[in-house]
Amino acid sequence: MxxxxxxxxxxxxxxxxxxxxxxxxxxxxxxxxxxxxxxxxxxxxxxxxxxxxxxxxxxxxxxxxxxxxxxxxxxxxxxxxxxxxxxxxxxxxxxxxxxxxxxxxxxxxxxxxxxxxxxxxxxxxxxxxxxxxxxxxxxxxxxxxxxxxxxxxxxxxxAEAAAAKDKALRLTTLMANEIDHRVMNSLQLVSGLLSMQSRTPSDDDVPTQLKQAAGRVSAIARVHQHIYLSEGIEHADVAQYLQRVCDDLSIMLQATNRGSIEVSGAEVKLPTARIVAIGLIINELVTNATKYGAGKVAVRFADTATGYTLSVSDEGDGPPPDEILKPARGFGMKVITSLVSQLRGDLSVGRKDDGTGTQVTIAFPREIALPHMP
The missing domain is CATH 3.30.450.40 (GAF domain)
Incomplete structure (x- = not known):
């Protein structure tokens, strides 16, 4: 039969x-x-x-x-x-x-x-x-x-091959549209960063400012590079993404001990628009922790009952937490504050649970509509 x-x-x-x-x-x-x-x-x-x-x-x-x-x-x-x-x-x-x-x-x-x-x-x-x-x-x-x-x-x-071809064509079109969208957002992000830096009073000379601007544009490129390594188009796994970004930062910052940036996080997939903001925040915080802190830098991403938390801590003495949040701390903190605002999050700075080091924590909700960076 x-x-x-x-x-x-x-x-x-x-x-x-x-x-x-x-x-x-x-x-x-x-x-x-x-x-x-x-x-x-x-x-x-x-x-x-x-x-x-x-x-x-x-x-x-x-x-x-x-x-x-x-x-x-x-x-x-x-x-x-x-x-x-x-x-x-x-x-x-x-x-x-x-x-x-x-x-x-x-x-x-x-x-x-x-x-x-x-x-x-x-x-x-x-x-x-x-x-x-x-x-x-x-x-x-x-x-x-x-x-x-x-x-x-x-x-x-x-017929199956034709259907697979049509599916691949639709996926290619979707990817092309997504890439165009990401490129446009990236250009707007670069424009916003440069505009923000141009309005920031600084005693640095022009070459220094240009170097800082170039460094942040490079950070945007690295953040997007790691997004493209993700399996999905519209979403990416946060823990895997943070690990790749921090591995890259560990090499780029030439940390004293390879692997001195420790990453842990919940297995959560977020829209790539939110991933960009998270990646740039990590870039700023880990760079600062490596530069001004001491010992191991810990990056944590957690899925809580009220939303998500992202934290970066080091083992150094560092400045007092209230000093870190002052606008006078520099352009980097202004970038972080702007990105946290995009995530509709709350930024807090304090000591780790054991009373040592400096820990910066961002708490943000699960579902938000991300605006373009101003």
Missing amino acids: AAVRQYAVLDTPPESTFDHITSLAAELFGTPVALISIVAEDRVWFKSRHGMPMAQTSRDAGLCASAILQKRAWLLSDASSDPRALAHPLVTGDFGLRFYLGVPLTTADGCSLGTLCVMDHKPRSITKRQIASLNSLAAIVMDQLELRNAGRQAAMAL
Whole structure:
């Protein structure tokens, strides 16, 4: 039955190729009836019928259901005296069958789909050569069925490939739009940073200011580079992303001990628009902690009952927490404050739980609509 479903031949329209075969079989044997039958679960359906008015019959009323159980030709020379068919409806009924010869239509893996058979209303005797001829015709039937099955499978594979191509095209278009969107946001972010820095009073000379500006533009590039390494387009895993950013910072800042920046975080996926802000905050805080702090720098991201928290701590004495939050601390803190504002978050600075070092913590809600950086 699985093979019958696989070949999908049941209830298909008549085809001249099969009709030619049944016509040839009837002529070869001189019988009034020749059939190509397919045996289904509850019926015997005729793909081609020569001299048979019915399109199908029940399994109980069809001899083909018995013929497919054989490996070779199934012959009833005189059904009226053959114990295998004495009580069969085709023999006892109005049809008056007396002669039946059927050979199974067998797939390459040995499953019988149905038969090629010839019938007559009177007894007949046949030769081995005639049986061989019917077997040859049955082989032609199977060749045609295999050809159609292969064509259908190829069409299905082609349809799947076309669907996959369409999906890839849609994904490519989505990625292109997303990249355009990210590039536009990045340019706006760069413009906002430069504009903010131009309004910040500083005693630094122009080269120093340009160097600082270039460093922050480079940070934006690094942040986006690590986003593109993520599997998704619109979302990224925060813990994996922070690990990549901090590994990059560890090398770039030439920390005394490789791995002195320790990262831990909950497995949470956030929209990439929020990831950009988080990455730039980490860039500023870790750079400051490495520059002004001491010992190991710890980066933590946590999923809490009220939202998310992001913290960066070091093991140094550092300035008092109230001094860090003063605007006079410099442009870096203004950048952090602006990014925290984008996240609709709260910024706090204090000591670690053990009373040592400096810890900066940002708490922000789960769902927000991020505006562009001013």
